Amino acid sequence: MKRSSGVRLCATAAVSALSLALATGCGGEGAKDSGNGSGKDAAKPAAKALSxxxxxxxxxxxxxxxxxKVGAVEGGVPDxxxxxxxxxxxxxxxxxxxxxxxxDPAAxxxxxxxxxxxxPTGDATSPEGLENGKFEDALGKSMDLDVTVVTLASYDGDGAEQGLKAVSDAVKACAGGFSGEQAGEKGKFTKVAEEKSSGTGDASVAFTGTNDAGKDGTLPLHAEVVRHGSTLAVYTTINIGAMMSKKTYTVSAPVVKAQAAKLK
Known part of the structure; x- marks a missing residue:
């Protein structure tokens, strides 16, 4: 089935997970701190911030x-x-x-x-010899992979607990969607919904934001914030191939598992 130029644009823009999250028609943007987190030990006192x-x-x-493959964030994390x-x-x-x-993390x-x-072997993703729809299907399969940005942040006092609460509160307050902007580029989420979290750490909240891309349907982006003592781990996963084929995906479990193991 032929897909619109919006999906093709999202696919070719997949160099950076962050730029995809903020590109108009490929994701959404949002705004501010508020929140509450639930978990195994939400009342545990926070330790001194890590450097x-x-x-x-x-x-x-x-x-x-x-x-x-793990490395630096392509394009960097914006201020x-x-x-x-x-x-x-x-x-x-x-x-x-x-x-x-x-x-306001200390680090x-x-x-x-x-x-x-x-x-892929042969000319599976080459435009030559493939009809438009078949080429896009092949392209989608080649891009069916998770790209996850992980951020660790440390806080003094109860900063980590308050930070997680801010995110949790925002998920509830923004269920009906919101618009956002980064460096003049605008985007919009039509809804935000809480999801089942990984269950790691002392407390956590997982959620998805959905962008209505018109003919391309809905394009979801998934995130989770987990508290480990005075440190928060923020995970954001995007999978362009899954978006193109309307296949369900979530925050990358292998990434969360590996990061949680290093924070024990």
């Missing part, structure tokens, strides 16, 4: 996640001052989707984990 050097030792690295939502209550959600930790660091797949 940037300590976080860099704890965040996932190449070799930590089976079947994934939170440049990521704004039309409704400021939604900023914690929007910022999580762009790899930004909530609140933070980020990595990108890209699922590795075997390259």
């Amino acid at each position: 940037a050097a300590e976080l860099q030792k704890l965040i996932i690295a190449q070799g930590d996640v089976p079947g994934h 939170k001052s440049k990521v704004k939502a039309g409704d400021t209550r939604c900023e914690p959600v929007l910022r999580a989707f762009t790899g930004i930790a909530p609140g 933070h660091t980020s990595r990108m984990a890209t699922e590795e797949k075997k390259a």
Whole structure:
């Protein structure tokens, strides 16, 4: 079936998970801190914030996640001052989707984990000899892989608990959707919904934001924020191939598992 240029644009823009999250018609944006998190030990007192050097030792690295390539975030994580939502209550959600930790962490660091797949053989993804629809199907299959941005952020006092609460509150407040902007580029989520979290850490909240891309249907983006003591782990996963084929995907379980193991 022939797909519209909107999906093709999203596919070719897949160089950076962050740019995809913010591109008009390919994702959404949001705004602000508010929230509440539930979990196994939500009342556990927070410890002193870890330093940037300590976080860099704890965040996932190449070799930590089976079947994934781990490295720097392509394009970098934007400064939170440049990521704004039309409704400021939604900023914690929007910022999580762009790899930004909530609140004011004492230190933070980020990595990108890209699922590795075997390259197709022959001319499976070559335009020559393929009809438009078949080429797009082949392209979609080649891009059916998870790209996950992980951000670790440390906080003093109860900052981690308050940051998680801000995200949780924003998920509820912004269920009906919201608009957002980064560096002049605008986007819109039509709805936000809480999802089942991974169950790691002391408390967590997982959620999805959905963009209505017209003829291309809905394009979902998934995120989860997990508290490990005074540290928050923010995960955002995007899968362009799954979006194109309307296949369900979630925050990458192998990435969450690997990162949680390093934070124990």
